[in-house]
Amino acid sequence: MKLPGFFRSRGAAAAIALSLSAITVSGCVLPPRDDPAALAAYKEANDPLEGFNRAIFGFNEGTDILLFRPAAEIYRTVLPNPVRNGIRNFLRNLRSPLDIANNLLQGDLAGAEVATKRFLINTTAGVGGVMDIAADNGLPYRSEDLGQTLAVWGVPEGPFLMLPLLGPSNFRDAAGVAGEAYGDPINLWATNTDRDEIPVVRGIVGGIDTRSGLIEPIDDLRRNSLDYYASLRSLYRQNRISEINNGQVPAGSESYPEFPEFPEDDAAPAPAPVDNSNGTAKSSKP
Amino acid sequence: MNRRRFILACAALLAFAGTVALPSAGRADARSDAAAKFVQDLGARAIDVLVKPQLARDESMRRFRVLLNEGFDVPYISRFVLGPNWRTATQQQQQEYGTLFERLIVQVYADRFAQYSGKNLDVNETLKITGSRPEGDTDSIVNSQIIRPDAPPVAVDWRIRTRDGKQKVIDVAVEGVSMSVTQRSEFSSVIQRGGGQIEALLDTLRQRVGSAG
Numbered sequence: 001m002k003l004p005g006f007f008r009s010r011g012a013a014a015a016i017a018l019s020l021s022a023i024t025v026s027g028c029v030l031p032p033r034d035d036p037a038a039l040a041a042y043k044e045a046n047d048p049l050e051g052f053n054r055a056i057f058g059f060n061e062g063t064d065i066l067l068f069r070p071a072a073e074i075y076r077t078v079l080p081n082p083v084r085n086g087i088r089n090f091l092r093n094l095r096s097p098l099d100i101a102n103n104l105l106q107g108d109l110a111g112a113e114v115a116t117k118r119f120l121i122n123t124t125a126g127v128g129g130v131m132d133i134a135a136d137n138g139l140p141y142r143s144e145d146l147g148q149t150l151a152v153w154g155v156p157e158g159p160f161l162m163l164p165l166l167g168p169s170n171f172r173d174a175a176g177v178a179g180e181a182y183g184d185p186i187n188l189w190a191t192n193t194d195r196d197e198i199p200v201v202r203g204i205v206g207g208i209d210t211r212s213g214l215i216e217p218i219d220d221l222r223r224n225s226l227d228y229y230a231s232l233r234s235l236y237r238q239n240r241i242s243e244i245n246n247g248q249v250p251a252g253s254e255s256y257p258e259f260p261e262f263p264e265d266d267a268a269p270a271p272a273p274v275d276n277s278n279g280t281a282k283s284s285k286p
Numbered sequence: 287m288n289r290r291r292f293i294l295a296c297a298a299l300l301a302f303a304g305t306v307a308l309p310s311a312g313r314a315d316a317r318s319d320a321a322a323k324f325v326q327d328l329g330a331r332a333i334d335v336l337v338k339p340q341l342a343r344d345e346s347m348r349r350f351r352v353l354l355n356e357g358f359d360v361p362y363i364s365r366f367v368l369g370p371n372w373r374t375a376t377q378q379q380q381q382e383y384g385t386l387f388e389r390l391i392v393q394v395y396a397d398r399f400a401q402y403s404g405k406n407l408d409v410n411e412t413l414k415i416t417g418s419r420p421e422g423d424t425d426s427i428v429n430s431q432i433i434r435p436d437a438p439p440v441a442v443d444w445r446i447r448t449r450d451g452k453q454k455v456i457d458v459a460v461e462g463v464s465m466s467v468t469q470r471s472e473f474s475s476v477i478q479r480g481g482g483q484i485e486a487l488l489d490t491l492r493q494r495v496g497s498a499g
Contacts, residue, residue, distance in 0.1 A: 239461065
């Protein structure tokens with residue numbers, strides 16, 4: 001398995017990656033060679049570690065059903081909406097140094113300007129970040145993280161990865177999460193001043209807050225999926241592509257889905273009639 | 287990689303694209319404008335027919351099916367969602383799959399609409415068209431936002447294909463996630479895990495929505 005250079009330079013990340021590959025040698029799926037449909041499915045899934053990932057997924061489902069979903073529901077029931085918004089705003093504001101840094105690293109000066117203004121306005125006028133005054137004044141929040149930055153730099157996503165407790169990811173985004181956990185200034189300060197509980201509390205509250213906003217969508221997905229794991233895998237990948245492109249997926253890029261006509265399928269339930277009145281072939285696409 | 291050169295090339299490309307794209311975008315605007323109106327009308331009809339009245343499950347499923355086939359190219363979507371597996375399926379399997387797929391969509395979405403049943407929504411306050419553009423020779427992308435009370439709006443993009451002068455939705459993307467692509471991925475996984483047999487998918491669908499008789 002070839003790992004991006006980023007992994008090799010980080011001792012801890014490399015150790016994690018190594019132990020992962022050790023666990024998964026047996027669960028590694030090799031690409032099928034003879035069946036084109038199977039090969040297409042293999043490529044689209046981008047999930048050679050599927051056996052291992054599905055095991056982690058089973059564990060995550062258990063903890064979610066027993067712990068996180070109930071906690072998220074209690075959180076949503078006990079705290080009124082304005083309080084939850086305040087908590088979310090506060091946590092987002094804490095991420096501002098990371099958002100600004102990632103915008104800069106991506107060469108997005110306009111994005112960095114918005115993130116900086118948001119930080120200054122919300123920290124002061126927004127009472128330490130509890131109120132999102134900036135969003136009401138035309139400076140909406142946009143999440144930027146190290147995984148997105150690496151993607152902008154051209155680091156490939158690597159295989160799909162189901163992280164314990166954290167959920168769907170890939171090798172690149174997992175490296176991003178690890179990097180941010182080390183590099184976050186608030187966490188650095190907390191660790192250096194023996195306040196180790198702060199990053200932990202921050203992580204748990206942030207997780208429960210995020211989960212509480214997804215109770216209905218995830219219930220819906222669980223109920224209506226034929227293969228919930230596969231749905232989640234596809235959702236994660238598409239959503240990340242959208243985030244990396246800041247919601248503007250460029251047409252013609254590899255990640256943009258193509259919607260071809262299917263003229264070869266005359267046996268299709270309702271074959272698309274091609275206008276052939278002039279006796280000429282269908283005009284070619286650019 | 288020479289970054290500066292890359293940025294310069296991009297800037298040049300942008301400037302060039304600006305001068306070239308404008309006239310052709312003007313020509314195709316009529317199509318994407320029509321697509322935007324199509325989505326707005328579809329939303330209005332969905333609210334009138336499905337959301338405002340209190341309906342029994344059977345009736346809401348019946349109404350949704352009518353609306354679905356009016357607004358969406360269901361045969362195209364079902365073909366797209368099966369991906370390369372379509373070609374290996376027999377004609378009989380294709381037909382059964384088509385029926386089961388439609389049934390799945392009707393059941394799932396009729397239930398989703400049922401959550402809003404009896405609410406007096408206004409389409410202009412619920413579905414906000416934020417833009418539209420032509421895409422390729424036949425398609426338009428209509429950008430919209432679904433406005434929800436007490437929650438951030440959801441970005442929904444509709445892909446409309448014009449065929450023989452008729453418009454039909456062929457994909458819906460929610461926050462950049464294409465429903466067709468997600469479903470294709472899911473179906474493909476069911477088939478692969480069932481030993482590459484389309485029968486595995488048909489079985490799962492039959493169990494979910496009842497046999498297609």
